[in-house]
Amino acid sequence: MSLGTSDAFDLRPDYIISVINKLGAKIVGFQFPEGLKRKGPELAKKVEEATGAEIIISGDPCFGACDLDKTLLEQVDILFHFGHAELEDTKFSERVYFIETRSAVDIRPVVEKAVSELKGQVIGLITTVQHVHKLPEACDVLEANGKTCVIGKGDSRLAYPGQVLGCNFSTARNEVCDEYLYIGSGDFHPLGVALSTKKRVLAADPFSGEVREVDPSRILRQRSAVIAKSLDAKVFGIIISSKNGQERMELAFSLKALARKHGKAAHLILIDLVTPDQLLQFKVDAFVNTACPRLAIDEVGRFPSPMLTPQEFEIVLGEREWEKLVLDEITEEPI
Amino acid sequence: MSLGTSDAFDLRPDYIISVINKLGAKIVGFQFPEGLKRKGPELAKKVEEATGAEIIISGDPCFGACDLDKTLLEQVDILFHFGHAELEDTKFSERVYFIETRSAVDIRPVVEKAVSELKGQVIGLITTVQHVHKLPEACDVLEANGKTCVIGKGDSRLAYPGQVLGCNFSTARNEVCDEYLYIGSGDFHPLGVALSTKKRVLAADPFSGEVREVDPSRILRQRSAVIAKSLDAKVFGIIISSKNGQERMELAFSLKALARKHGKAAHLILIDLVTPDQLLQFKVDAFVNTACPRLAIDEVGRFPSPMLTPQEFEIVLGEREWEKLVLDEITEEPI
Numbered sequence: 001m002s003l004g005t006s007d008a009f010d011l012r013p014d015y016i017i018s019v020i021n022k023l024g025a026k027i028v029g030f031q032f033p034e035g036l037k038r039k040g041p042e043l044a045k046k047v048e049e050a051t052g053a054e055i056i057i058s059g060d061p062c063f064g065a066c067d068l069d070k071t072l073l074e075q076v077d078i079l080f081h082f083g084h085a086e087l088e089d090t091k092f093s094e095r096v097y098f099i100e101t102r103s104a105v106d107i108r109p110v111v112e113k114a115v116s117e118l119k120g121q122v123i124g125l126i127t128t129v130q131h132v133h134k135l136p137e138a139c140d141v142l143e144a145n146g147k148t149c150v151i152g153k154g155d156s157r158l159a160y161p162g163q164v165l166g167c168n169f170s171t172a173r174n175e176v177c178d179e180y181l182y183i184g185s186g187d188f189h190p191l192g193v194a195l196s197t198k199k200r201v202l203a204a205d206p207f208s209g210e211v212r213e214v215d216p217s218r219i220l221r222q223r224s225a226v227i228a229k230s231l232d233a234k235v236f237g238i239i240i241s242s243k244n245g246q247e248r249m250e251l252a253f254s255l256k257a258l259a260r261k262h263g264k265a266a267h268l269i270l271i272d273l274v275t276p277d278q279l280l281q282f283k284v285d286a287f288v289n290t291a292c293p294r295l296a297i298d299e300v301g302r303f304p305s306p307m308l309t310p311q312e313f314e315i316v317l318g319e320r321e322w323e324k325l326v327l328d329e330i331t332e333e334p335i
Numbered sequence: 336m337s338l339g340t341s342d343a344f345d346l347r348p349d350y351i352i353s354v355i356n357k358l359g360a361k362i363v364g365f366q367f368p369e370g371l372k373r374k375g376p377e378l379a380k381k382v383e384e385a386t387g388a389e390i391i392i393s394g395d396p397c398f399g400a401c402d403l404d405k406t407l408l409e410q411v412d413i414l415f416h417f418g419h420a421e422l423e424d425t426k427f428s429e430r431v432y433f434i435e436t437r438s439a440v441d442i443r444p445v446v447e448k449a450v451s452e453l454k455g456q457v458i459g460l461i462t463t464v465q466h467v468h469k470l471p472e473a474c475d476v477l478e479a480n481g482k483t484c485v486i487g488k489g490d491s492r493l494a495y496p497g498q499v500l501g502c503n504f505s506t507a508r509n510e511v512c513d514e515y516l517y518i519g520s521g522d523f524h525p526l527g528v529a530l531s532t533k534k535r536v537l538a539a540d541p542f543s544g545e546v547r548e549v550d551p552s553r554i555l556r557q558r559s560a561v562i563a564k565s566l567d568a569k570v571f572g573i574i575i576s577s578k579n580g581q582e583r584m585e586l587a588f589s590l591k592a593l594a595r596k597h598g599k600a601a602h603l604i605l606i607d608l609v610t611p612d613q614l615l616q617f618k619v620d621a622f623v624n625t626a627c628p629r630l631a632i633d634e635v636g637r638f639p640s641p642m643l644t645p646q647e648f649e650i651v652l653g654e655r656e657w658e659k660l661v662l663d664e665i666t667e668e669p670i
Contacts, residue, residue, distance in 0.1 A: 029605075034616065037616035037617065038616055038617070038618055040602070040617070041570065041572070041600075041602045041617065041618070041619065044602055045600060045602075054588065054591070054603070055602070055603065056575070056603040056604075056605050057602060057603065057604050057605070057617075058604075058605055058606070059574070059604040059605060059606030059609075059613060059614070059616075059617070060577075060605075060606055060607050060608070060613070061613065069605070071577040071605065071607070072577070072605050075584065075605065235376065237376070239394070240391070242395075242406040242407070249410065253389065256389070265376075265380060267375070267376045267379055267380075267390070267392060268389070268390065268391040268392065269391075269392050269393075269394040270364075270391050270392070270393055270394060270395075270404070270406065270407050270410065271393070271394030271395050272395050272406070272607070273395070273608070274394075278394060278395070278396065279394070281369065281372035281373055281375075281394075282372065282373070282375070282376065282392075282394070283373055283376070284376065
């Protein structure tokens with residue numbers, strides 16, 4: 001395994017070494033998302049040999065910049081958080097360095113392939129931080145093929161124009177475009193944009209070369225079923241995350257008050273890693289999730305009781321119309 | 336489900352209500368071990384109705400007083416931690432109240448049954464906090480049968496004479512006794528005492544009524560096998576817990592330095608919940624566990640690489656003799 005620039009992801013060892021040497025940091029934390037954790041020990045060895053600093057690697061699961069290892073941060077002089085872009089740049093410690101690990105994969109072939117599938121004239125471009133540096137190139141391809149390219153600016157939680165998170169599609173709002181082209185892997189981000197904007201979204205995966213139109217109808221059917229199952233619920237468990245970028249305590253308290261107003265019981269449950277197994281301990285009729293918005297969607301049907309988003313809970317209580325069902329997001333604005 | 340005194344465990348709702356009312360606490364945390372979590376919502380409802388306080392329940396796994404929910408503590412005025420005795424009473428916040436949940440089970444029958452199995456004259460009595468209030472009664476039974484009863488005082492991590500933890504058998508050291516009688520369920524505590532003292536230990540389970548002599552030979556064989564498998568290891572992962580009562584950072588650094596002295600690579604891994612799945616992410620030849628000492632023993636063979644205790648790591652490096660193999664404990668004294 002090499003950590004050089006020929007790797008799919010550049011972990012920027014030279015930059016890391018220069019930061020440590022410049023600051024004279026003695027104890028340094030490394031935090032990786034699951035897909036990069038295996039690179040931790042080798043990178044730690046290289047950096048320790050070059051700097052004399054002691055590296056402590058976070059062993060806990062990590063799902064995003066929302067999931068900063070605060071305990072590790074307490075133990076170290078500085079922390080390098082890999083694989084994610086900074087979230088709300090004013091919020092985090094100056095002692096945290098985000099190493100974004102941009103992908104070197106060539107996006108041009110899949111964007112060229114997508115051109116013939118696009119139906120509109122004005123195309124909104126969206127992607128994750130791994131490919132965000134390639135958006136100008138994607139624009140070039142679209143414009144060379146007669147399209148107009150729009151890259152939206154999101155809210156303050158996002159680091160780059162065109163960037164989307166699993167919990168924030170704000171770069172795809174208020175943009176004048178006919179449809180969206182998402183560059184990246186996985187279904188969640190483009191599905192979220194389709195549900196949020198009601199526009200057509202094409203997903204182009206630069207790794208597999210696949211181009212396809214996303215279809216949010218299955219998710220909408222699932223969400224309707226979860227809401228329907230919760231209509232008679234009397235006791236709710238309101239999940240609050242203890243992760244830095246997922247904690248919405250104020251929202252949880254307001255949902256509890258809303259439950260009370262409707263004569264329902266609601267219990268606040270603070271939890272770090274939300275899993276179906278862990279929630280088995282709580283006998284409630286339905287859960288309401290204020291933690292990572294993806295949980296209720298990605299793990300639908302796996303929890304011991306139906307898991308609602310805050311917006312869906314409002315529908316259950318009769319405070320929101322079914323037609324106003326949207327995916328939950330964590331944005332600048334409260335729901 | 337009742338929370339009254341007829342329950343096997345008394346969660347002391349009246350005391351909790353009186354503390355909240357006296358302090359005027361507005362936001363209150365509840366933390367339960369797994370076996371008591373299901374009682375959380377009902378108790379929360381009762382206490383909220385009586386006090387007007389808002390209760391937040393910890394949803395994370397909880398394995399002992401060593402595993403205080405520090406994140407929840409940051410969110411609340413006071414925290415009630417159920418099912419465990421205070422650990423090192425000067426160390427924790429004044430805002431934490433330990434509700435020990437003593438068991439109402441009658442220990443007399445099983446102690447009477449144990450008498451005929453005891454071989455010695457002077458009997459050391461040990462138990463967990465659930466039964467510690469019954470030790471005087473157990474002494475009465477033993478002394479009525481002509482035995483002499485000794486209840487040892489442990490180190491400062493233990494709240495009561497005669498109490499043992501899964502990681503601390505200090506009440507069973509330096510005691511002049513012929514053998515030990517352990518009152519409680521499970522094998523780990525009496526096995527630890529047998530290994531730590533080299534004396535005969537009888538375990539008397541007041542729930543099942545079973546009395547048996549514990550046999551540490553299987554554990555010793557397993558530990559020898561783990562050590563043998565690690566003798567050729569070149570790269571070690573040193574696990575550090577981020578839990579309040581399990582974190583041994585200084586020990587981890589000293590073990591890393593010891594590895595270096597012997598020309599071995601060692602990486603420090605800080606982690607909250609140590610599971611075989613989570614450690615799959617780290618490709619090392621062997622792990623060294625400075626977190627909960629029970630992990631290496633209870634989960635033997637389940638980790639992706641052999642998991643050594645600190646003392647076993649010393650044996651692997653040739654710094655400790657095989658004959659000096661002991662179970663790891665977290666005590667006042669460093670190893």
